[in-house]
Amino acid sequence: MKLKKLALAATLASFIVGTTAAWSQTTLRIFTGGQQRPDVMRKIADEYEKRTPGVKIAVEVGGATSEAQQQYLNTVLTSKDSALDVVLIDVIRPAQWAAAGWAEPLDAYLGADKAKVMSQYMKAYADANTVNGKVISLPYFADSQFLYYRKDLLAKYKRPVPKTWDELMETSQIIMAGEKNPNLRGFETAGAPIEGTVCTFLVPLWGEGGDMLKNGKLNLDTPEARQPFQLLGRLKQAGVMSPNVGEIVTDRIRINFQAGNLIFAQTWGYVWNRSQNDADSKVKGNVGVAVLPASKTGKSATCIGGWQLAVSAFSKNKAEAVKFVRYLSSPEVSKMQAIAASHLPVFPSVYKDKEVVAANPWFEFAGPIVETARSRPVTPRYQEVSDAIRSNMNAYLSGTKTTDVALGDMKKRLEPVFK
């Protein structure tokens, strides 16, 4: 009799355990952009699933550009849709996400560990993810713009890696004249009306010692503010930059560089891995990465990039989502990404890791550059700021506005935001 009861209890118990196991099966949905290597994200997610029974990860891939992704997310999040649990967001967005209340602040989850956790990251990223003292997101990978160059062509013409924009122009002209390849251009940077074009404007402005804002007020009535137009106008006029720079989007620079059609390119960290490993790359082994050139008087400057992990405020699995985010924002995953995708680490220690350096020899000097890379203006109305800059820069690069008109229109649109 006793035995029977025991068997019954055991069956009952196993039934309960079984159903709770089925109940505790959670699927987390993470949103990432097409250009942030969703394939690598999938591998990392597989690893996480192996370690965390009961959790499945679905990777949703969005548009190729930062603003295409955000436009989609705007519709999902303004309707308070709970479909997404974790979202990969551009470094420029935490302020907007915090203001709109889309990101679940992570302070409560980090608890007493908050200071310790945040101090592990490079300072720039700890800062970028904290808005008004609250941790809005955690960094996934770092990034900044670098000067990519063709080692073989510089060696062939015995030219050094350019330190100034003038040198870059001169070297480009010498190589273009020598190669006589009509498809070869000296330099390329983003010029289409997309987010990357904001950096096309800011890098030469900073390089000249200028800045967009001074004590929170718009500061574009300076001679430095004309520098981006003059520099890029000169490069385009000389034929160093292609006449179609107005239609160049970020990934197009990589495609052109990989096809062997560029001597220099101003672009992001991911290009290294693709140019070395893609089957169609014609520049394998001939790629160098350096600091962006400076103006004659100024210092080299670069734009900070990188992608952050935010937990959606509308997620129904916040606790599990935060655990997953903590994993994705760990030194271990930082290292996996560095090797698989040349994504720059957000932990200073990972830059010195032997395997990481073997895969990306230039990471040794990249760390300090990322540390000093500068942020685009931080405001919840960033989309308007970005639009004012990129559309006027695009109009100038396409030759439809002069420096005065483009700069004037840019100021007119920025003034209401920074009044």
Place this chain on the structure above:
Amino acid sequence: MKPSKDLSERALGWLLLAPVGILLALIVIYPVGQLIYSSFFTIRLTEPWLGTPFVGLENYAKAWEDERFWGALQNTILYIAITVPGSLAVGLGLAMLANLPFKRKWPVRLALLLPWALPLVFAGLIFRWFFDFKLGFVNDFITRFGFDPVPWLTNPTMAKIAICITIIWKSSSFMALVLLAGLQSIPKSLYEAAEVDGASKWVQFKEITLPMLVPAIFVALIFRTITAIQTFDIPYAMTGGGPGDSTETLAMYIHKNTLDFLDFGYGSALATIMFVVSIVATSGYLRYTQRSAGRD
């Protein structure tokens, strides 16, 4: 005068209309009402601390002073003025062609249907590659004849031409389908009689085909004009409004203000303006057709 129907029959009529009425109220009248209502408020998701105060006509005053709004309106009108007659002309040609006595009709019909069945944004993406400066088919073609490549999508005039070509290509097939139906309803006997009277093909076209086709042309024009007012996908995919804002349409600017800048108050005001423009344009057509119908 018919005798007035008894009450129960009238009630039944309303009852049968009710489902459609409710559906329309839910999916048309409520959103439009909500849109107009929102246009009188400040609703900025980027700055929730502003709250959503009533601001009266402030959003409309802002539009009045907004150069970019006027630019977008101008572009929209330009696209309407060029692509509506353009696609009518091309569509009429295609319809006449498809109306010829082919042995096999289905390949012709299929060719007519395909561009119409293609999603707008795909058409935009395909033509963006066509007009690409370096990799595009169009520049490859013209450079073979010794011409310089044209920066189609980064020159405001060229970009507008490229966009108009794409829109006309995309929308002509719809025009052709409607006009083809109209052509097939013209009795053959009219042409036979004209032949007997010795009328030339041109005179037949002018005196028989065109007048008989007027109702079909009006239907096609109304639909085409409404979609032209809403032009969004093709310029969005081809240029994103660039260079600068020179190819931006009203619909794109509304999208930018709402879904990009998250300024729903101002976006609603702009959308209300576009709604009014659509109503005015279509009621103009409708009045004209009603008048001509009354004449018959």
